[in-house]
Amino acid sequence: MEWLDLQNPRPRSEPLQYVPVVWPTSALLPLPDNLLPDTPPFASVVESRRTRYSFTALPDEQLAALMNLTCRVKATLAGPLSFPQSYRPAPSAGAIHPIHVVLHRPGDDDLYRYDPNEHGLLQLNTSLDVTTLRATMHEVIDAPNATLLLFVAEPDMTASKYENATSLVWRDAGVLLGIFSMAAEALSLSFSPMGVTGEPWASRLVPGAPLFGVGAAMVGGRS
Ligand SMILES: Cc1cc2nc3c(=O)[nH]c(=O)nc-3n(C[C@H](O)[C@H](O)[C@H](O)COP(=O)(O)O)c2cc1C
Known part of the structure; x- marks a missing residue:
């Protein structure tokens, strides 16, 4: 294979000013604000984890718990960047968290972006054809009952703090997938x-915006 050298990241001496993408969305649909669910001990979770391919619909309570354990902002930092940094369950280079999670629920006409600050779903105003998106993803994993997750990176966020930021964004995507x-x-x-990046769909979500697919996954209840 041809190994692409993504170069060593290095903090900039002065951050670049960057204004994050404003996503065209409708009103927030709050997710249930569960306390931490009762989960098995970490060691037994590690022992039993497997990629599982049979899905039932994901109730809002379980989606809420999943987002709470993976993406939800736990603390916002007042740093030197032109947008807020945050602490969340996953680590992220520079506490920048440049990866947005976009969801498609089975049978739904719409896509949603998870709002990690408000812990809710924002319906996307997008002309992306969800039927085609879904059909393409089903060619990879045929899971009509699953919720589709798209990981959509905004690399300029990380690039505002680091030179050669590309590998940091990809590593953030891997960390998030693992969590x-x-x-x-x-x-x-x-x-x-899923091995696909989510392209070309992810970069078409908000026309003209510097957003790029860095992964996808299917999630749902167990049958
Ligand atoms: C980055 C990545 C991409 C993957 N892509 C796919 C995929 O496109 N289709 C699929 O069926 N499984 C995919 N998998 C799941 C792997 O096949 C699975 O992790 C592997 O077989 C090991 O099984 P385990 O997860 O149960 O330990 C992917 C896993 C990772 C980490």
Whole structure:
């Protein structure tokens, strides 16, 4: 294979000013604000985790618990960047968290972006054809009952703090996928990572915006 050298990241001496993408969305649909669910001990979650391919619909309570254990902002930092950094369950280079999670629920006409600050779903105003998106993803994993997750990176966020930021964004995507797989297991859900990046769909979600697909997954209840 041809190994692409993504170059060593290095903090900039001065951050670049960057204004994050404003996603065209409708009003927030709050997710249930569960306390931490009762999960098995971490060691037994690690022992039992498997990629699982049979899915039932994911109730809102379980989606809420999953997002709480993976993406939800636990603390916001007032740093030197032109947008807030945050602490969340997953580590992220520079506490920047440049990866957005976009969801498609089975049978739904719409896509949603998870709002990690408000712990809710924002319906996307997008012209993306969800039927085609879903059909393409089913060519990879045929899971009509699963919720589709798209990991959509905004690399300029990380690039505002680091030179050669590309590998950091990809590593953030891997960390997030790993946390999702563990959290799904802890919640007794089925979870399957997907090898596709989510392109060309992810970069068409908000026309003209610097957003790029860095992964996808299917998640749902276990049958
Ligand atoms: C980055 C990544 C991409 C993957 N892509 C796919 C995929 O496209 N289709 C699939 O069926 N499984 C996919 N998998 C799941 C792997 O096949 C699975 O992790 C592997 O067989 C080991 O099984 P385990 O997860 O149960 O330990 C992917 C896993 C990772 C981490």
